Amino acid sequence: MIMTCPGCNSSDMKVYEFHGEEVDSCQRCGGLWFENGELNAALSSADNGDSCVRVEESLGEHLGDSKRHCHHCDVGMQHYHLMQGYQIEVDVCHSCSGLWIDEDERSKVVQSPLVKSLLADLDAKISAKTWFFQFLSQMPVEFNLKPKSRPVVTYLLLALNILIFLAYGFDTSTTDTVFENFAMRSNEVLAGHQPWTLVSHMFLHGDFMHLVGNMYFLYVVGDNLEDALGRMKFLGVYLICGFAAAAAQIASDPGSGIYMVGASGAIAGLFGMYLLWFRHASLTFMFVVYQKKLSPMAFFAIWLGFNIFGLLMAGQGVAYWAHIGGFVAGLIIGAALKERVMESNPILAMLNEPEVKVAR
Numbered sequence: 558m559i560m561t562c563p564g565c566n567s568s569d570m571k572v573y574e575f576h577g578e579e580v581d582s583c584q585r586c587g588g589l590w591f592e593n594g595e596l597n598a599a600l601s602s603a604d605n606g607d608s609c610v611r612v613e614e615s616l617g618e619h620l621g622d623s624k625r626h627c628h629h630c631d632v633g634m635q636h637y638h639l640m641q642g643y644q645i646e647v648d649v650c651h652s653c654s655g656l657w658i659d660e661d662e663r664s665k666v667v668q669s670p671l672v673k674s675l676l677a678d679l680d681a682k683i684s685a686k687t688w689f690f691q692f693l694s695q696m697p698v699e700f701n702l703k704p705k706s707r708p709v710v711t712y713l714l715l716a717l718n719i720l721i722f723l724a725y726g727f728d729t730s731t732t733d734t735v736f737e738n739f740a741m742r743s744n745e746v747l748a749g750h751q752p753w754t755l756v757s758h759m760f761l762h763g764d765f766m767h768l769v770g771n772m773y774f775l776y777v778v779g780d781n782l783e784d785a786l787g788r789m790k791f792l793g794v795y796l797i798c799g800f801a802a803a804a805a806q807i808a809s810d811p812g813s814g815i816y817m818v819g820a821s822g823a824i825a826g827l828f829g830m831y832l833l834w835f836r837h838a839s840l841t842f843m844f845v846v847y848q849k850k851l852s853p854m855a856f857f858a859i860w861l862g863f864n865i866f867g868l869l870m871a872g873q874g875v876a877y878w879a880h881i882g883g884f885v886a887g888l889i890i891g892a893a894l895k896e897r898v899m900e901s902n903p904i905l906a907m908l909n910e911p912e913v914k915v916a917r
Contacts, residue, residue: 632652676915722765805881
């Protein structure tokens with residue numbers, strides 16, 4: 558019996574070996590036809606982290622009648638998502654259990670067991686422990702991929718900031734001396750004085766809670782970004798974002814003699830890159846006592862809104878322009894490097910595909 562392609566109605570179908578299984582492939586449109594059980598067997602043999610795939614028995618949402626026709630059974634097919642959370646569309650014949658995928662879906666289907674495994678971690682339920690932690694600390698909890706390598710630079714930045722603060726932060730006289738020599742002041746930098754403060758201010762903090770907040774956010778986003786970029790590039794973009802934050806603050810108030818200290822601007826730059834590269838991640842936000850997972854887009858939109866509100870209210874003591882300047886720099890760097898980062902991190906690229914839907 559000559560098979561007709563369900564995708565384009567061509568009769569130019571050839572036997573094609575697909576991960577150890579002989580399936581029918583259309584020579585015109587490139588789609589693949591799987592008899593009952595062939596897709597499970599092929600995916601179980603493929604390099605995707607699962608040797609016992611049962612995707613045919615656990616298809617995702619039913620999308621209704623398909624426009625395609627099963628020429629084996631002479632019946633209309635049904636349209637489904639391949640699985641919950643990975644919205645690749647496939648066509649299924651309920652009469653013979655045959656399954657059709659289009660050519661551009663081949664590689665995505667092969668990696669679907671790996672995506673399913675990753676989504677199991679990303680979609681994890683919020684535990685009582687994470688609720689209690691955020692209720693007490695008001696800090697978000699991150700649900701994201703675990704980095705493949707130890708984030709050495711992130712740990713070194715954490716240690717350096719903490720040790721520097723411990724060296725001066727509990728003595729008022731020492732703090733005054735350190736700030737006089739190493740905190741950044743717009744008017745002094747523009748006058749050509751103390752240029753080193755463009756760097757040194759990033760490693761100083763006004764008080765203990767300022768330090769804790771910055772170091773926590775550096776810990777949350779730094780490990781994933783360092784893993785994606787590599788250690789030296791991560792350090793480089795961290796410093797560049799810090800410089801951009803300082804430049805924004807200087808431009809906003811060039812005559813100011815107020816001390817500017819903190820890693821907030823550099824970390825805000827990391828927020829921008831994280832937002833662009835880790836759309837699949839979730840960050841919890843606490844609404845009084847109700848804890849909700851948010852996408853990075855939603856979370857950092859709230860963070861940016863607080864900063865813009867503070868800027869409009871002319872709040873004193875917080876370098877809002879530095880936060881915004883660092884964040885914008887991070888967005889620019891993130892957009893410029895995104896294609897290269899995705900090429901070197903295939904799992905990250907996979908999770909950035911529009912078909913991946915994270916439960917929040």
